[in-house]
Amino acid sequence: EHIANQIAAGEVVERPASVVKELVENAIDAGSSRIEVTVEEGGLESIRVTDDGSGIEPEDVSTAFYRHATSKIENSRDLFNITSLGFRGEALPSIAAVAKVELVTASADNGLGRRIVIEGGRLVTEEDTAAPKGTDLTVRELFYNTPARLKYMKTIQTELGHISDYMYRIALSHPGIAITLRHNGNVLLQTVGNGDLLQVVAAIYGRQAAKALLPIHAENLDFTIDGYVSRPDWTRSNRNGISIIVNGRYIRSYGLNQAIQRAYHTLLPINRYPLAVLEVKMHPSLVDVNVHPAKLEVRFSKEQELFPFVESSIHQVLRQEVL
Numbered sequence: 001e002h003i004a005n006q007i008a009a010g011e012v013v014e015r016p017a018s019v020v021k022e023l024v025e026n027a028i029d030a031g032s033s034r035i036e037v038t039v040e041e042g043g044l045e046s047i048r049v050t051d052d053g054s055g056i057e058p059e060d061v062s063t064a065f066y067r068h069a070t071s072k073i074e075n076s077r078d079l080f081n082i083t084s085l086g087f088r089g090e091a092l093p094s095i096a097a098v099a100k101v102e103l104v105t106a107s108a109d110n111g112l113g114r115r116i117v118i119e120g121g122r123l124v125t126e127e128d129t130a131a132p133k134g135t136d137l138t139v140r141e142l143f144y145n146t147p148a149r150l151k152y153m154k155t156i157q158t159e160l161g162h163i164s165d166y167m168y169r170i171a172l173s174h175p176g177i178a179i180t181l182r183h184n185g186n187v188l189l190q191t192v193g194n195g196d197l198l199q200v201v202a203a204i205y206g207r208q209a210a211k212a213l214l215p216i217h218a219e220n221l222d223f224t225i226d227g228y229v230s231r232p233d234w235t236r237s238n239r240n241g242i243s244i245i246v247n248g249r250y251i252r253s254y255g256l257n258q259a260i261q262r263a264y265h266t267l268l269p270i271n272r273y274p275l276a277v278l279e280v281k282m283h284p285s286l287v288d289v290n291v292h293p294a295k296l297e298v299r300f301s302k303e304q305e306l307f308p309f310v311e312s313s314i315h316q317v318l319r320q321e322v323l
C-alpha cells in the first residue's frame with residue numbers, strides 16, 4: 001500500500017502547485033462558494049485550502065484517503081460522462097503519502113465535524129471536533145519523506161509562481177467563487193465571487209488594465225463568445241495577457257492565441273501584446289478536453305470555423321474604437 005501510494009504520488013504530486021490544484025479542484029467539486037488558499041514558503045512549508053463546500057461525512061473521512069476512494073463515480077458508465085474535475089480518487093492518498101496532512105471537515109451546519117491527521121501515509125489521529133460546514137485541509141512538509149523529490153524543487157519564487165498562475169486561471173474560469181490566495185501573510189489574489197468576470201480581471205491585472213478593456217459578445221450557430229479585450233491603443237509589455245475559457249474550463253490554444261493576435265495586427269501592424277479574456281461556449285462534442293488530462297491543451301473539431309470567428313468578432317469590436 002505504502003509503496004503504491006508513493007508511486008502514485010509521483011504522478012499526481014509533482015510540486016506544491018499540483019497539491020494546490022488537486023485540493024482546489026476538490027473544493028470546486030464540493031460546490032464551494034468560497035475557497036481560501038494560504039501557502040508558506042512557496043508551499044514547501046505548508047499549503048492550506050479552506051472551503052465552504054459540502055464537507056465529508058464523518059464515516060467517509062478516512063476512506064477518502066484510500067486509493068481509488070472517489071465519491072464521484074457511482075458506476076462504470078459514469079466514467080464516460082465525467083463532469084467533475086476529479087474522478088480518479090488518487091489525490092488525497094497520494095498527497096498524504098508524501099506529506100503531513102491534517103483535515104477538518106463537517107458536512108452539516110450543526111458544528112459537528114471530524115478531524116484526521118495522516119503523516120507519510122500513516123494514520124496518526126482521527127477524532128470528532130467542532131467545525132463549520134466545509135473542509136479545511138493543511139499539507140505540511142511536502143516531500144519530507146522523499147528527499148530525492150524534494151531536491152528537484154526550485155526556488156520559493158518559482159514554486160509560488162506556479163501556484164499563483166494556477167489560482168489566476170481558476171479565478172478567471174470561476175468568477176462566481178470568492179477566491180483568496182495568501183503567501184507568507186500577504187494577500188496575492190482576492191476575488192469577490194459575484195460572477196462578474198471584469199472584477200476578476202481587475203483583481204489579477206489591476207484596475208488600470210481593467211479600464212482599458214472593451215466588452216465583447218458574439219455568437220453564431222456553433223459558438224458563443226463573451227469577455228473582454230484591451231483597447232487597440234493600449235500596450236502591454238508582457239505576452240501572458242490572453243486567457244481562454246472553454247465551457248467553464250481554462251484552456252490553452254495556440255490557434256486561438258494566433259486568432260486573437262491577428263485581430264490586433266491586421267488593424268495596427270505593430271507588435272503589441274493584448275489583454276484578452278474570452279469565455280467561449282460550444283456543444284461539448286465540439287471540443288475534446290482529453291487530449292492530455294493533465295495538460296491545458298484541447299482539440300476543437302471545428303477549428304476552421306472557430307478561429308476565424310474569434311478573429312473577426314474581436315476585429316469588429318476593435319474597429320469600432322479605431323474609427
Ligand code: ADP
Nearest residue numbers: 026030064070071086087088089090091092135
Ligand atoms: P477524487 O477527487 O478523484 O474523487 P480525491 O482523492 O481528490 O479523489 O478525493 C477523495 C474524495 O474525498 C472525494 O471523492 C470527495 O468525496 C472527498 N473530498 C475531498 N476533498 C473534499 C472537499 N474539499 N470537500 C468535500 N469532499 C471532499
Ligand code: MG
Nearest residue numbers: 022026086091
Ligand atoms: Mg480530487
